[in-house]
Amino acid sequence: MTRLLKIALREYLSYVRTVGFWLSMARLPVIMGIAIMAPTLIARSAPAPAPNMAIIDLSGRNLTPVIIKEFERQQSVRVAKAMAASATAAAGPKAGEAIMASFNAQGLKAAEASFTSLAPKVAGARPQRSRSYRYQTRWLPPQRQRLQARRLSPIWPMRPVVE
Numbered sequence: 001m002t003r004l005l006k007i008a009l010r011e012y013l014s015y016v017r018t019v020g021f022w023l024s025m026a027r028l029p030v031i032m033g034i035a036i037m038a039p040t041l042i043a044r045s046a047p048a049p050a051p052n053m054a055i056i057d058l059s060g061r062n063l064t065p066v067i068i069k070e071f072e073r074q075q076s077v078r079v080a081k082a083m084a085a086s087a088t089a090a091a092g093p094k095a096g097e098a099i100m101a102s103f104n105a106q107g108l109k110a111a112e113a114s115f116t117s118l119a120p121k122v123a124g125a126r127p128q129r130s131r132s133y134r135y136q137t138r139w140l141p142p143q144r145q146r147l148q149a150r151r152l153s154p155i156w157p158m159r160p161v162v163e
Helices: 002-016 019-044 064-091 093-106 108-118 142-152
Strands: 133-135 160-162
Touching (some): 064 108
16 A cells, blocks of 8 residues: 555656646636736726817918817717617617618707607616626426416516625
């Protein structure tokens, strides 16, 4: 028996002395540390501030109002496209097309009005505090599962529990 233990000890020590063993031992804590720190670092990072722009018109023709008007038009097009995409996701493709049509015909105010009428849930939505949900997943006998499913919902037999 002692010879067997000596052989096993020698094999174990030869494996432990390799670099691959120590790298594999260090890999899990490093990955766990990155997984824990990444959400914190992402939450701390602030979005880049909007750049300040200076318009220098050396032509003497005073094109500054024209350039500012074009920037405002491009911004309103981006807003209208975002509203159309949101309405398309909420109420279907016809809602997005209607918003873009009203924007092209009458401008951003008309697009906002049609957005609030076509997708009222999205238009009136406010950012809500996120809640963590966990689902009750304990095993139940088939009769109890049917009863619980009938009581809660006909589709989803697992009951959400808000923490």
